[in-house]
Every structure is written in C-alpha cells, then in structure tokens.
Amino acid sequence: MKIILHPLLLLCLFVNDAIAQPMTLYRGALIDGHSQVRCDINPVEVGQIINSTDIDYVMLSASGCNKREKFFSDPLTQYKNLADVVTGNPKIFGLAGMKNLTNRGVWNHAALKESWKIGEQAKFKGIAEILFQHAEWDGQDARLKYAGLQLKLSGSDLEKVILFHEEKNFPFIIHIEFNDSADKKENTLKDLRILLNQHPSVSFVLIHVGQASPEIARELLANHSNIYFLTSMTSGFNQIFTRGKEVHHQDGWETFFDVSGRNMKQHASRPKWRPEWLSLVSDYPDKFVLGFDNVFAGNWRNRYRVDVAIWRRALAQLDRELAGQLACGNAKRLWSLPVDCQ
Numbered sequence: 642m643k644i645i646l647h648p649l650l651l652l653c654l655f656v657n658d659a660i661a662q663p664m665t666l667y668r669g670a671l672i673d674g675h676s677q678v679r680c681d682i683n684p685v686e687v688g689q690i691i692n693s694t695d696i697d698y699v700m701l702s703a704s705g706c707n708k709r710e711k712f713f714s715d716p717l718t719q720y721k722n723l724a725d726v727v728t729g730n731p732k733i734f735g736l737a738g739m740k741n742l743t744n745r746g747v748w749n750h751a752a753l754k755e756s757w758k759i760g761e762q763a764k765f766k767g768i769a770e771i772l773f774q775h776a777e778w779d780g781q782d783a784r785l786k787y788a789g790l791q792l793k794l795s796g797s798d799l800e801k802v803i804l805f806h807e808e809k810n811f812p813f814i815i816h817i818e819f820n821d822s823a824d825k826k827e828n829t830l831k832d833l834r835i836l837l838n839q840h841p842s843v844s845f846v847l848i849h850v851g852q853a854s855p856e857i858a859r860e861l862l863a864n865h866s867n868i869y870f871l872t873s874m875t876s877g878f879n880q881i882f883t884r885g886k887e888v889h890h891q892d893g894w895e896t897f898f899d900v901s902g903r904n905m906k907q908h909a910s911r912p913k914w915r916p917e918w919l920s921l922v923s924d925y926p927d928k929f930v931l932g933f934d935n936v937f938a939g940n941w942r943n944r945y946r947v948d949v950a951i952w953r954r955a956l957a958q959l960d961r962e963l964a965g966q967l968a969c970g971n972a973k974r975l976w977s978l979p980v981d982c983q
C-alpha cells in the first residue's frame with residue numbers, strides 16, 4: 642500500500658528534524674582572549690586540555706590561589722610554572738599580572754613588574770585582568786571564600802599601572818561588575834568615563850563585558866573610541882548551569898544569547914542570539930573580543946568544550962568577516978599577536 646503524507650506533515654517533520662540537528666560550526670581561527678590557572682589544577686594539565694580543545698590560541702595568566710589547593714605556591718612560582726607551559730606550547734600566550742594587594746587596597750606595582758620580568762623570557766603578550774570590583778563569595782568550598790573588593794578607578798598607584806600598560810602598548814583589562822555591584826553602578830560608570838577620557842591612547846577592555854547591559858555598552862561605545870569588551874561569561878552556560886540553584890558567588894553575568902526554557906544540550910547545539918547584542922556586535926565589529934575566562938579546574942575540564950561549541954555555532958550565524966573579527970582579528974590587533982586568523 643502506498644502512503645502519501647500531507648504536505649503540512651512533511652513540513653513539520655522537516656522542521657523538527659532541522660531543530661534536532663546541531664548548527665554548523667564556524668571553522669575559522671579562535672582565540673581565547675583571557676583564561677587563568679588556579680592552584681587547583683596543574684598548569685601542565687591545562688596545556689594538555691588546550692591542545693585537545695577546538696581552540697587555536699589562548700591568552701593565559703596565573704590566578705589567585707588558596708593554601709588548601711593541591712598545587713599552591715607563591716605568586717612568582719606560579720608565574721614561573723606558567724612561563725614553562727607557555728614556552729613549550731605554541732597555542733598559548735602568557736599574560737603577566739598582579740593579584741596581590743596590600744590590606745589597604747593599594748596596587749602592588751612591584752608584583753606586576755616581577756611577574757612581567759618572568760614573562761619577558763617567555764612569549765607573554767600583555768597583562769591579565771585587574772580587579773576593581775568583585776562580589777563576595779560565601780560558598781562552602783574554601784576556594785569560594787572571598788570578602789569582596791571595591792576599589793576606585795583612580796589614584797596615583799593606579800596611574801603607575803596604567804603607565805606601565807601604555808609604555809608597552811598593552812590593553813588594560815578591567816574587572817568591574819555593574820550588576821553584582823549595582824548600588825555603585827552610577828559612580829562606577831562615572832569613574833569609568835573619566836578614566837577613558839583621561840587616557841585616550843590606552844585601550845581599555847571590560848572583561849565579562851563588565852556585566853554591562855546592551856544599553857550601557859552601546860552608550861560607552863558611542864562616546865569612547867578606546868573601550869572594548871571581552872565576551873567571557875556571556876555564553877549562557879552559567880545561566881543554565883545555575884538555574885534553580887542557590888548561588889554563593891557572582892551571578893550578575895550578561896549573556897549574548899536567549900537561554901530561557903532551554904537546557905544545555907539544546908543551547909549548545911543551537912544558540913540563539915539576543916537581538917540587542919547581535920545588533921551591537923554588528924554595529925561595532927572591531928570592539929568585541931572572544932574570551933572564556935576559565936579559572937577553576939572544573940571550568941577547564943567541563944565548561945570549556947561546551948563554551949567553545951556554543952561560540953563556534955554562534956559565530957557561524959554571523960557574516961564571515963564579522964565572525965573573523967570577533968573570533969580572532971580583534972585580539973590579534975589589540976595584543977599584536979603573531980597568529981594567522983584564516
């Protein structure tokens with residue numbers, strides 16, 4: 642017996658099959674503009690994970706550490722271990738940094754210079770994020786015990802750090818949290834605008850897009866030619882992973898994608914751009930830098946591959962030239978990286 646399917650049923654079958662199939666992947670070069678190594682994972686393992694992940698280049702720094710962590714050491718030893726991994730891996734570029742502050746909240750300029758001195762002999766290409774605001778962490782995990790941080794975007798010590806970046810032509814990566822420090826948002830915005838105006842020759846990069854809304858990001862981009870945005874924590878992974886859970890750390894992350902009602906598998910296979918962020922990326926193609934900001938061992942072992950898959954499918958939805966700028970070209974230009982963005 643010959644069965645004839647109604648055209649509408651055929652269309653439904655086709656649409657359902659298309660929805661079930663993952664989107665195609667963007668196959669251009671991918672740079673992770675900022676990730677970190679804590680002392681809960683061996684930097685050697687991180688290098689192995691990077692080599693086995695569908696990522697072309699990673700900009701890597703040494704993060705803060707807790708004495709209870711397995712690979713704990715002093716900050717300079719951490720940077721020496723990082724330099725060893727960087728030197729032996731053509732996919733990794735080092736970022737020097739300074740996690741140490743005095744108990745008065747003054748930048749330790751000497752620590753920055755010491756970590757850079759170690760990195761000079763490797764292929765370090767810049768300076769890691771600098772914390773100005775950080776939400777309090779109150780988790781049972783010892784790594785998630787943190788009193789929080791609130792520093793001004795001004796001061797003579799900060800000027801020394803900015804001058805260090807300016808002399809070496811490094812972008813200045815700022816960690817501020819508009820949402821997790823919502824009571825200080827207006828003052829933070831005011832201070833940020835002043836900073837941008839005072840140092841027009843310095844490229845300031847907001848890691849995690851500063852937790853800025855699309856409206857705030859657009860206003861900053863329209864009025865300041867030296868502002869840039871790192872896409873770390875915007876993949877939607879965190880929103881899905883923490884859904885329905887009690888969170889003991891930052892949870893004010895923005896996402897570039899609509900994840901409402903979607904599980905991780907659905908989102909990773911077919912990410913859906915939020916129109917307001919897609920419009921911003923399209924209007925300012927030279928201002929966004931791909932980044933993932935892995936920090937903890939679990940980020941490296943579990944989240945990384947999912948985030949890369951989300952972004953490779955999201956980038957595949959963009960114009961090829963635009964995707965290339967976001968994925969590779971902007972980072973290459975800002976940090977003068979010797980890479981091929983084909």
